[in-house]
Amino acid sequence: MGLIKTEKFTNQQNEIALIAKVIGHPARVAILQHLFKINACVCGDLVDEIGLAQSTISQHLKELKHMGLIKGSVEGTSVCYCIDTENWSKMKQIMTQFLDQDVSNNTCC
Amino acid sequence: MGLIKTEKFTNQQNEIALIAKVIGHPARVAILQHLFKINACVCGDLVDEIGLAQSTISQHLKELKHMGLIKGSVEGTSVCYCIDTENWSKMKQIMTQFLDQDVSNNTCC
DNA sequence: TTTATATATTGCAATATTACGATTAAGTAA
DNA sequence: TTACTTAATCGTAATATTGCAATATATAAA
Incomplete structure (x- = not known):
């Protein structure tokens, strides 16, 4: 169906x-990295930097x-x-908390 | 097109x-969390736990x-x-490195 | 062997995503 | 005003994802 059944999961998930x-x-990874690198405002040079169409970049920025x-x-x-x-x-905190789940006790397989 | 232009980006990105x-x-978040929680092997009870069809869970496990x-x-x-x-x-290391980019010098807008 | 159980795979329908060209909107400069 | 620049939006085509039922596969039990 292409439709995610969000009601089956917790808000956190x-x-x-x-x-x-x-x-x-x-x-979007590239956009974020560029914004971090430039460490200041940036506009349409993302289009040159990344090499996708202006409308495409605009859509990613919107998301x-x-x-x-x-x-x-x-x-x-x-x-x-x-x-x-x-x-x-x-x-970052939400993701880190998820990623940081303890792996050390994992004693299976 | 629905087709990601991976050649425009770095391997890291x-x-x-x-x-x-x-x-x-x-x-998939729910599956991972359950595996962490149980901290041991688990099989088809993921279907009961999550409430999607068996074939759907199987596909997510595959990914x-x-x-x-x-x-x-x-x-x-x-x-x-x-x-x-x-x-x-x-x-975790790859993601953490990405998430940990320094935000403190960000002096724009 | 037959039957039961557990998981994987296949085939399909519905929806989502990605990307782009064309257009629109909004500001600036002449 | 008109012309120019920049970014957002619209429309559309191609592809991907999600989910399920049905089927296939593989092991275990009877």
């Missing part, structure tokens, strides 16, 4: 999955913004995007 | 995205196995699944 899903595309990982502010004709540090930290 | 993508479904996050061994008629601790640690 759905949230982890949503965060991971947004990161689960190399273009990242929708998840709250980045924020954008209009600067004249261009738009300045950057990491939303507060939300990034929150997201 | 593609790898991060692939890992995140596998985690990007609540059923997790394909990414190397879990491994399974046949035990009679059932199959014992568990976290692949070595690969989990590797994966």
